[in-house]
Amino acid sequence: MDLLPREPQQSLPWAAFRERYDFIDALHGCEQTFVYHQEGDVGVHTAMVCEAMRASESYQAAPESEQTLLFAAALLHDVAKPVCSQRGADGKVRTNGHSRVGALMARRILWEMDFPFAQREAVCGLIRAHQKPLFFLERPDTERLLIELADTTRLDHLAALAEADMLGRICDDQQELLERVALFRLAAEELGVLHAPWPFANDHSRFLYFRKPGRDPRYAAFDDTKSRVVLMSGLPGAGKDHWLRENLGELPVVSLDGIRDELDLAPTGPQGRVIQEARERARVYLRSGANFAWNATHLSRQVRDEVITLLADYNAHVELVYVEASAERLFEQNAQREEPVPVEVIERLLRRWEVPTRAEVHSLRVVINPY
Structure with a gap:
């Protein structure tokens, strides 16, 4: 500019x-x-x-x-x-x-x-x-x-x-x-919202308000969440895997990349089996009340909402970590991966790239250029 x-x-x-x-x-x-x-x-x-x-x-x-x-x-x-x-x-x-x-x-x-x-x-x-x-x-x-x-x-x-x-x-x-x-x-x-967001009583009150029509924004909801799920989001090559290893290495991970490798499926093909398997693995953790991370691109709000709805059904506290790299760095990092994501896949993701907002989850963390 x-x-x-x-x-x-x-x-x-x-x-x-x-x-x-x-x-x-x-x-x-x-x-x-x-x-x-x-x-x-x-x-x-x-x-x-x-x-x-x-x-x-x-x-x-x-x-x-x-x-x-x-x-x-x-x-x-x-x-x-x-x-x-x-x-x-x-x-x-x-x-x-x-x-x-x-x-x-x-x-x-x-x-x-x-x-x-x-x-x-x-x-x-x-x-x-x-x-x-x-x-x-x-x-x-x-x-x-x-x-x-x-x-x-x-x-x-x-x-x-x-x-x-x-x-x-x-x-x-x-x-x-x-x-x-x-x-x-x-x-x-x-x-009172011309210059700032509405002052919700707590994160859970905000989360429920945006997920359930008809709620009173003034109501302080009791936090009855039973587990913590860290939802990763970001373009391929942004550094999601790196950030998880460095910061939450103790958590079990539902990884779409890992599932694709297990099923020997390419990222350019149909992803239905991968997504279904990820959901089944997440449900196992959710039923037991275990904390875990869910590592995928989650770039469109519609896709995130489907996942967050599943997590909310099990009363999980949803923390979203959004990882982003600069355009130049992202394509360099992707090229250096053991199995780079095809550029045409990244281009397709860019066309529906919606950065997460805190209205979607209990808490949002933004990480820019993690390494």
Whole structure:
């Protein structure tokens, strides 16, 4: 982000952004429905959003590190529109899913730029949720939505991005949209989650709240967990095995790599037998109340949720250790493994790479470049 001007009076070098980054240049020529975006294509809109963000009070009052992540969120908030864009029979252009896909794309882009982990994940959280302030009042459970969002995203930053998104367009209902964002900000402030997550009584209360709809966030749950399970997560070659050996060498391990070796199955083939065997071995530990580690990539939230549901059914305390290496280091470390994971497998995993959040588990530990 060295192209980002630090002085407010400096103009944004948009041509330089287009020249350096293919994903920015690709926004130009990506059409939008005229009634919502009379300003033009996605590239024109994104440049206007970036200028609106830089001019906002939220941005100008923020420290430099927060300015960087706010600008990155504005720059990348619609990065997935070219790949999600479809024209319907009515002639309108729709980009369903562009927030979720955009967060995945932004993670890969910023990881390859060596963007700091915490800032990168803040940006991805903002991109994934950037449409939420416009529609939160349509939800019957607005309190829950705000608490869910606030656990992983600064809601004052989210409101700033949504406001810049509205100001960076020309449409007939712009004022109404800005009022929605203002109501979102006010609701978050009144609930006490505009600048920080909801203060749950303990980790188990938070874990149960996010797993069971209808729970009162104010209720202090009794911790009735019976065992401790350490769930590993991270791309192949990140250093999960190394971290386990160095830090939890005494724990028995359910390892998908180990099971694959036993069954003589390749990581490129069907994994059903491997996953089923891992679940059966985990159940043995869970029934006995033994502590253990479960070592796999666990890169998508859907996959993690299936595993965590099994663990929660046995009242396990779930600690997730997420291990990450820089892009350069990861591919080097993978190549040095006794049996490297094929690059095409890593590429496939990168396309659905969702970094875990503490809302999923009792506790989350992030380990960057473990060796």
